[in-house]
Amino acid sequence: MVLAPPDNELCRSGLAVIRTEAQAVAALEPRIDQAFAAACRLLLECRGRIVVTGMGKSGHIAGKIAATLASTGSPAFFVHPGEASHGDLGMITPGDVVLALSNSGETDEILTILPLIKRIGIPLVAMTGEPASTLARQASVHIDVGVEKEACPLGLAPTSSTTACLAMGDALAVALLEARGFSRDDFALSHPGGSLGRRLLLKVGDLMHTQADIPAVVESAPLSEALLEMSAKKLGMTAVVDGENRISGIFTDGDLRRLLTKTHDLRTTPIADVMTRRCTTATPDMLAAEALAVMERKKINGLLVADEQGRLVGALNMHDLLRSGIV
Known part of the structure; x- marks a missing residue:
């Protein structure tokens, strides 16, 4: 040796x-x-x-x-x-x-x-x-x-x-x-499996939850219904929409934790009274990497996705980005 x-x-x-x-x-x-x-x-x-x-x-x-x-x-x-x-x-x-x-x-x-x-x-x-x-x-x-x-x-x-x-x-x-x-975009097209390719090619529309998988309740729904929707869809949030499916606000796990310090009747309190209005949204054609940057800047774990008319078309959370390799 x-x-x-x-x-x-x-x-x-x-x-x-x-x-x-x-x-x-x-x-x-x-x-x-x-x-x-x-x-x-x-x-x-x-x-x-x-x-x-x-x-x-x-x-x-x-x-x-x-x-x-x-x-x-x-x-x-x-x-x-x-x-x-x-x-x-x-x-x-x-x-x-x-x-x-x-x-x-x-x-x-x-x-x-x-x-x-x-x-x-x-x-x-x-x-x-x-x-x-x-x-x-x-x-x-x-x-x-x-x-x-x-x-x-x-x-x-x-x-x-x-x-x-x-x-x-x-x-x-x-x-x-x-x-x-x-360009960087040209490089991404020849490296779709790499992290740079994913960051430059993947869009929110490629990753978001759609249709029946979107957590959503109407403005008049009681808080209890919103909690059940959040639990069923497992995204840590639910959208709140009006009668034309336009986004009125969002209710998240964070909102729920803050709500525990107050007294609210889960069966009678409308979700519209406790939701976060004017919430940050993404669009389907936004790069997933841009959505990640928004989440990091706003210190949030999820985004609702809206079309040009403000109607709810999808939902995205940090776990979706992790699975895609963007993070």
Whole structure:
């Protein structure tokens, strides 16, 4: 069994890696230059998709870059260069652009498919650590992502080089995002399952209780009926409506607690005498995240939902937002 060194030695090793990789990323700043801009133009002009490829650790980075491009408005996918020469090259079509990653610029699997890429006649953007390499020389545009040294003390494991390549890939993706005018709403549409997607896409109308599930009593109903309605619908509140189903007020668990300090006959006291008038309401097309902000600002746990005429169409409480993942 290997005995772990003291904590300070472990931390020293970790800090050395962070500092080395930070220096590698900082060294990329002057390489955001005309070559970078030319690569961005090729990718923006792409009528098809951006095909990202790389082998080994560079392949893992290529997959991440492809995913980032795709989720920020630039259609992209990853192709394994080894599989490309065994049929997957058919996934690359005229109108596409290839973005190839190789630290050495001499990766056999990528060099093997270069003539085929040239035959298709599509642009090739290369990211390598060797500007004089075969891949760099064959590319339409080359971006230098070379590093002074790897963070691995043996100088063997790709560490600084992969970090630098990933950072440059992010730089490309964000530059393209801004050039396309890609918005938060656009991002949400490609991330409907994520928390941001839910916050930007889910509306009150998607979550609210409707029809028979809405707790509601008329203004003339006794307090006892309102309490039974609240208990049956289990939303901690009930709407109070007039004869045309317009919202007159609301009665909540909080109102009930405050009412306990006073003397009221549950059977004879009209709910209209003890309800909260001019209550805060939501609309069906309001974002659920906006409804949450209203609840937090007003320090309330539920909202009635009204249409343009003020008629009751739904009810929403904090538990609905919790279940949806908005909170």
